[in-house]
Amino acid sequence: MPEDRDWEAYKVPPTRTPDSERITSVPNPVTFIQTVFNYVIDAPVTFVREWIERQQAKNKFYYYHQKFRRVPDLSECLEGDYLCFYEAEAQWRRDRMVDQEIVEIVRERLGACKQREGPNQFQNCAKEMEQLAEVTKAYQDRYGDLGVHGNARTCLMKQKHRMMEERKAQAKASQ
Numbered sequence: 516m517p518e519d520r521d522w523e524a525y526k527v528p529p530t531r532t533p534d535s536e537r538i539t540s541v542p543n544p545v546t547f548i549q550t551v552f553n554y555v556i557d558a559p560v561t562f563v564r565e566w567i568e569r570q571q572a573k574n575k576f577y578y579y580h581q582k583f584r585r586v587p588d589l590s591e592c593l594e595g596d597y598l599c600f601y602e603a604e605a606q607w608r609r610d611r612m613v614d615q616e617i618v619e620i621v622r623e624r625l626g627a628c629k630q631r632e633g634p635n636q637f638q639n640c641a642k643e644m645e646q647l648a649e650v651t652k653a654y655q656d657r658y659g660d661l662g663v664h665g666n667a668r669t670c671l672m673k674q675k676h677r678m679m680e681e682r683k684a685q686a687k688a689s690q
Contacts, residue, residue, distance in 0.1 A: 583609065589667045607667035614654050621650045 586606045592599035625647050628640040656677070661669055 589671050604667045607670060611658060614658065618647075618650050618654050621647050 583606070586602040587599060589600065589603040589607070592603055621643070625640060625643040628643045629636040632639040657674070658665065658670065661673065
């Protein structure tokens with residue numbers, strides 16, 4: 516398009532809206548209310564908010580996950596120490612949830628490998644299959660047959676019985 520247009524050829528029709536810029540001696544009340552709101556309410560709130568953000572920027576706190584200290588095992592608790600029993604039970608429940616997540620992560624890795632490899636999954640995903648078998652066996656050895664209402668005491672008793680059976684089998688093998 517040329518820079519010097521012929522304005523006479525393309526006349527713009529006159530606008531029908533009245534001119535909104537009136538000049539009066541009385542100030543517009545909306546402008547006055549907006550100004551008062553800005554200085555009385557908005558400016559102090561904005562100032563306080565920016566000050567708080569500056570303080571928080573100095574002391575950044577990164578929250579990833581809650582870290583619990585390790586508590587003594589149920590076998591290390593003294594007789595009648597119910598607080599130690601409760602803490603050991605809570606620790607056992609956390610350990611069980613962590614072990615469940617580990618099994619689930621390994622299972623997801625195996626599924627992703629199978630999806631990625633397709634028909635060659637038995638060759639290329641052997642390491643993941645072996646790892647899943649190892650993890651599920653360890654989980655089953657520790658938490659298997661406990662049921663939904665399993666707790667730290669029944670898990671400890673199961674571990675004790677398994678160790679006794681292993682010792683008996685070892686003693687029979689050595690004779």
